[in-house]
Amino acid sequence: AESTGYLDTLNAAAVGHYIRLTHEAYRAAVGEYFGDVILGFYSDEPVMVRGGKCLPFTPGLFAMFRQRYGYDLERDVLSLAMDTPRAPRLRRDYWALVSELFQVNFFRQYAGWCRKYGLQMTGHLLYEEMLSAQVQYNGDMFAMLSEMQTPGIDMLDGMTSFDQRGLRAGMGGEACADIPGKLIESIGFFGGKKRLMCEAYGITAHDCTAQFYKRASDYLFHHGPAGLSQLIGA
Numbered sequence: 001a002e003s004t005g006y007l008d009t010l011n012a013a014a015v016g017h018y019i020r021l022t023h024e025a026y027r028a029a030v031g032e033y034f035g036d037v038i039l040g041f042y043s044d045e046p047v048m049v050r051g052g053k054c055l056p057f058t059p060g061l062f063a064m065f066r067q068r069y070g071y072d073l074e075r076d077v078l079s080l081a082m083d084t085p086r087a088p089r090l091r092r093d094y095w096a097l098v099s100e101l102f103q104v105n106f107f108r109q110y111a112g113w114c115r116k117y118g119l120q121m122t123g124h125l126l127y128e129e130m131l132s133a134q135v136q137y138n139g140d141m142f143a144m145l146s147e148m149q150t151p152g153i154d155m156l157d158g159m160t161s162f163d164q165r166g167l168r169a170g171m172g173g174e175a176c177a178d179i180p181g182k183l184i185e186s187i188g189f190f191g192g193k194k195r196l197m198c199e200a201y202g203i204t205a206h207d208c209t210a211q212f213y214k215r216a217s218d219y220l221f222h223h224g225p226a227g228l229s230q231l232i233g234a
Contacts, residue, residue: 006050010058010101015109023113035118040150043110043123044199047137048102055080056098056139064101069093099139107147114149122150122197128180145187152197153180158204158216181223 008014023041030038048056065073073094079087080094111121125141127133134141145151161178188196198220201213 008058009046009048009106010056010061010098012105012109015106019110019113027117031117038119040114040120040122041110043121045124045126046106047126048098048139049137056102058098058101061098061101065094065097068097095135095139099143102139103143103147107144111147111149120149122148122152124152124154124197124199128153128183131179141183142187145184146191149193150195150197151184151187151191151193152199153184154199154202155180155216155220156202158201158208158212160216160219178223181220 007018027034062072062074073090076086076090079090114121125138125144127137128141138144184196187193200220201216
């Protein structure tokens with residue numbers, strides 16, 4: 001399905017043009033501060049597709065699929081949504097291909113541009129809390145975040161798995177708040193990342209107390225890497 005107004009993150013040319021329109025404009029204006037005053041760029045929740053009932057697609061996908069796997073996706077595309085005898089294999093191959101396109105054409109190209117100018121690519125993905133949603137929106141969280149120089153997660157509303165309120169509880173149960181910290185810990189450990197990041201405390205109320213923030217911070221340190229070195233207050 002087409003996501004009107006959103007970047008085709010599977011398309012190398014589209015991502016390259018996006019970088020020229022935005023990041024290159026920053027470089028022209030303030031490039032002298034890159035790597036010193038300006039340490040990097042933050043990408044907030046990039047996805048393969050916008051919309052809960054959509055499937056990732058990019059021009060040329062059918063041809064790429066046939067070249068890679070030797071059979072037609074277009075002829076049997078309904079197997080992506082309907083249970084058929086061919087569905088398991090087709091879904092496996094489809095998600096593997098779109099995930100690779102997302103990783104190489106968006107994350108690797110973006111992080112490569114940052115590396116070229118002494119910058120860090122950082123940010124986090126969408127719906128990190130649910131493993132099934134990670135496939136639909138991100139393909140493979142490990143692969144995508146591993147491309148970043150400083151991969152991250154978020155912690156909206158200061159929500160922990162001990163709470164039964166707010167955003168996290170509406171996303172599949174409060175226990176899902178345990179997932180992102182463990183995932184980013186693994187990415188940092190196995191990827192040899194020097195720093196990890198968390199966009200913390202977003203959408204909190206104005207009457208939050210220091211005790212509230214300390215509780216959320218303690219939770220992050222406990223469920224994420226012991227060396228979590230940077231908390232970004234949203």
